[in-house]
Amino acid sequence: MSAAIQNIVNQPYKHGFVTEIESDVAPKGLNEDTIRLISTKKNEPEWLLNFRLKAYQHWLKMEEPKWSNVKYQKIDFQAISYYSAPKSKKKLASMDEVDPELLRTFEKLGVPMQERAALAGVAVDVIFDSVSVATTYKEKLAEIGIIFCSISEAVHTHPELVKQYLGTVVPIGDNYYAALNSAVFTDGSFCFIPKGVKCPMDLSTYFRINTQDSGQFERTLIIAEEEATVSYLEGCTAPKFDTNQLHAAVVELIAHDNANIKYSTVQNWYAGDENGVGGIYNFVTKRGLAKGKNSRISWTQVETGSAITWKYPSCVLQGDNSVGEFYSVAVTNNYQQADTGTKMIHIGKNTRSTIVSKGISAGHSTNSYRGLVRIAPTAAGARNFSQCDSLLIGNQCSANTFPYIQVRNNSAKVEHEASTSKIGENQLFYFAQRGIGNEEAVSMIINGFCKDVFQQLPMEFAVEATNLLGLKLEGSVG
Amino acid sequence: MIYQDSKTLLKVRGLYATAKGIEILKGINLTVKSGEVHAIMGTNGSGKSTFAKVLAGHAAYEITGGTVVFKGKNLFDLAPEERARAGMFLGFQYPIEIPGVANNQFLRLAYNKAQVQRNKDELDPLEFDDLVREKMKLLKMDPEFLDRSVNEDFSGGEKKRNEILQMALLDPRLAILDETDSGLDIDAVRIVANGVNQLANRDNAIILITHYQRMLNYIVPDYVHVMESGRIVKSGGKELALELEAHGYDWVSGEQPATVGT
Numbered sequence: 001m002s003a004a005i006q007n008i009v010n011q012p013y014k015h016g017f018v019t020e021i022e023s024d025v026a027p028k029g030l031n032e033d034t035i036r037l038i039s040t041k042k043n044e045p046e047w048l049l050n051f052r053l054k055a056y057q058h059w060l061k062m063e064e065p066k067w068s069n070v071k072y073q074k075i076d077f078q079a080i081s082y083y084s085a086p087k088s089k090k091k092l093a094s095m096d097e098v099d100p101e102l103l104r105t106f107e108k109l110g111v112p113m114q115e116r117a118a119l120a121g122v123a124v125d126v127i128f129d130s131v132s133v134a135t136t137y138k139e140k141l142a143e144i145g146i147i148f149c150s151i152s153e154a155v156h157t158h159p160e161l162v163k164q165y166l167g168t169v170v171p172i173g174d175n176y177y178a179a180l181n182s183a184v185f186t187d188g189s190f191c192f193i194p195k196g197v198k199c200p201m202d203l204s205t206y207f208r209i210n211t212q213d214s215g216q217f218e219r220t221l222i223i224a225e226e227e228a229t230v231s232y233l234e235g236c237t238a239p240k241f242d243t244n245q246l247h248a249a250v251v252e253l254i255a256h257d258n259a260n261i262k263y264s265t266v267q268n269w270y271a272g273d274e275n276g277v278g279g280i281y282n283f284v285t286k287r288g289l290a291k292g293k294n295s296r297i298s299w300t301q302v303e304t305g306s307a308i309t310w311k312y313p314s315c316v317l318q319g320d321n322s323v324g325e326f327y328s329v330a331v332t333n334n335y336q337q338a339d340t341g342t343k344m345i346h347i348g349k350n351t352r353s354t355i356v357s358k359g360i361s362a363g364h365s366t367n368s369y370r371g372l373v374r375i376a377p378t379a380a381g382a383r384n385f386s387q388c389d390s391l392l393i394g395n396q397c398s399a400n401t402f403p404y405i406q407v408r409n410n411s412a413k414v415e416h417e418a419s420t421s422k423i424g425e426n427q428l429f430y431f432a433q434r435g436i437g438n439e440e441a442v443s444m445i446i447n448g449f450c451k452d453v454f455q456q457l458p459m460e461f462a463v464e465a466t467n468l469l470g471l472k473l474e475g476s477v478g
Numbered sequence: 479m480i481y482q483d484s485k486t487l488l489k490v491r492g493l494y495a496t497a498k499g500i501e502i503l504k505g506i507n508l509t510v511k512s513g514e515v516h517a518i519m520g521t522n523g524s525g526k527s528t529f530a531k532v533l534a535g536h537a538a539y540e541i542t543g544g545t546v547v548f549k550g551k552n553l554f555d556l557a558p559e560e561r562a563r564a565g566m567f568l569g570f571q572y573p574i575e576i577p578g579v580a581n582n583q584f585l586r587l588a589y590n591k592a593q594v595q596r597n598k599d600e601l602d603p604l605e606f607d608d609l610v611r612e613k614m615k616l617l618k619m620d621p622e623f624l625d626r627s628v629n630e631d632f633s634g635g636e637k638k639r640n641e642i643l644q645m646a647l648l649d650p651r652l653a654i655l656d657e658t659d660s661g662l663d664i665d666a667v668r669i670v671a672n673g674v675n676q677l678a679n680r681d682n683a684i685i686l687i688t689h690y691q692r693m694l695n696y697i698v699p700d701y702v703h704v705m706e707s708g709r710i711v712k713s714g715g716k717e718l719a720l721e722l723e724a725h726g727y728d729w730v731s732g733e734q735p736a737t738v739g740t
Contacts, residue, residue, distance in 0.1 A: 433567075
């Protein structure tokens with residue numbers, strides 16, 4: 001079956017095309033001048049420039065982390081361009097003003113903004129390279145006090161909020177890539193749900209990396225005040241390039257008393273070709289602070305792309321009775337490497353966390369779950385349940401589980417379950433003997449395997465995720 | 479039942495097969511016509527299960543000689559799933575567990591593949607639910623099996639009933655039941671045998687692979703074949719099984735290869 005299995009992942013990257021839009025690209029290299037340039041280009045206030053410079057000073061003193069189970073050539077940070085914006089200077093008031101070439105790109109990706117937004121009731125804050133081009137539904141949301149815009153815009157329109165929260169969950173010196181992001185981030189989303197407001201629709205952002213060799217340093221900040229609720233969707237895709245592109249995003253979530261933030265991601269960035277050439281390096285820091293009592297932060301991710309994924313969406317459960325959740329499906333194929341998982345830091349009393357991680361490896365890929373559950377001395381009555389399952393397709397791939405459990409309170413209860421299974425020749429034969437071919441069989445097994453995570457996704461994302469997995473693993477069993 | 483004017487469903491001539499370079503089947507001849515029930519008996523390692531898996535197209539075996547014609551077509555031109563859709567059914571000796579895939583989903587997909595093949599409408603989940611519950615009564619199966627993962631944590635007997643349930647749904651032309659009686663208590667043997675008997679008709683045929691006579695008390699074969707060292711060494715009517723039971727397999731050892739129904 002190994003021959004049969006090898007054919008499944010070899011579907012060419014569907015979204016591999018480059019849009020020809022003139023880009024305003026900063027010279028390659030990183031130093032204080034680069035940072036000043038970014039800050040000037042974005043017309044930023046002094047405090048933000050200082051934030052960036054401080055982060056840069058931190059970064060200079062830090063070492064690239066080496067503990068993850070991934071291998072790649074050392075990144076030359078001086079060979080990266082840190083700013084790239086489509087050359088359309090004036091602000092866009094409506095979709096009609098958007099560059100038609102850009103609109104065509106979205107259509108190729110299957111993201112016709114207006115239709116999608118209208119049909120699905122989703123406000124799409126589209127990020128094209130580093131500058132937000134259009135924001136829909138913003139006014140409607142504004143009526144109920146929700147702020148949903150690019151973070152650069154928020155810096156100007158709501159500086160007090162950005163200043164109050166930026167860097168409070170992921171401090172500038174938190175880790176190597178977070179420090180880098182804090183120094184050079186160009187744009188991202190900002191979302192503020194005021195007290196008592198339940199956001200009436202899923203908020204959605206489509207990211208897309210476009211200019212070759214331009215690093216992507218997105219910065220997202222979501223704040224839910226007391227009793228507020230929001231569901232945020234992040235979907236990603238990128239054009240096909242041979243040189244690796246670094247993506248080092250930072251996402252910060254803050255949930256106050258009784259607030260609820262659900263953050264869902266479907267990631268399908270270019271993973272490199274079948275020989276492991278090219279692809280995105282996805283080194284992301286995502287962290288949510290469940291600050292208030294009874295608050296809840298939930299991460300759901302479907303990671304299918306990128307040459308390397310290095311990502312641990314985490315929850316700091318500070319408020320008493322707060323809840324953290326992490327539901328993840330990570331698929332690796334060919335020579336992809338994923339080291340992903342979560343951290344659940346229990347600080348408040350009776351805090352609860354759930355981790356459900358499903359890793360699927362095919363081809364020559366490496367797929368690792370790495371997770372930390374920490375129960376602080378203050379976290380009386382804390383509970384955690386973790387389940388980490390791995391599914392292997394073929395004989396050349398590997399799956400690892402690295403759970404770290406630190407319990408400093410006797411009343412806490414921590415459970416960890418793990419399993420590894422393999423799509424076997426006998427399973428496929430059984431399906432075939434009932435008239436079901438290999439591809440359908442694999443898709444059925446995988447969807448069954450991922451069911452617990454897919455159930456957590458908003459409806460339209462669940463369908464997309466199911467299709468994406470089928471596409472990703474097509475030909476790897478057969 | 480033997481009918482004089484029946485069509486030949488399966489014609490095996492001089493079939494040889496190897497696994498990992500070791501020859502397991504060494505020249506099998508067998509002809510099965512519609513309406514007939516054949517029993518293949520023999521000791522462990524005589525090649526009975528291999529024969530079944532080779533017919534169904536398991537990739538672990540290599541065909542090194544001979545021909546098999548199924549419903550007038552060269553069987554080896556068909557992929558395993560095409561053989562299944564053409565009406566060949568293998569009841570597994572050890573049914574495979576498929577964690578995470580609900581039994582009803584699996585059964586419906588398999589059923590709809592057969593429906594498409596027969597140019598009939600596929601059934602939606604509600605329509606299928608009615609049908610499958612009806613079939614489950616035949617085998618005295620609890621409907622809660624529908625929601626469980628395919629064969630996962632099923633007892634030996636439950637797995638075998640699930641196999642016969644699939645046979646009932648797929649309505650195959652040729653059902654090869656590989657030691658369906660093993661691991662079943664006497665009540666379960668009766669229920670399963672009763673199910674198989676109700677499914678047998680003029681247009682289909684059954685090959686029962688078994689160690690023991692007891693299954694044949696309930697499903698009466700038209701022909702009994704004894705396999706040894708990868709060949710059929712003796713063939714006869716239903717009384718042959720009783721003789722085997724009385725005398726043991728040593729009784730046929732050293733017999734010359736035989737063919738039946740040619």
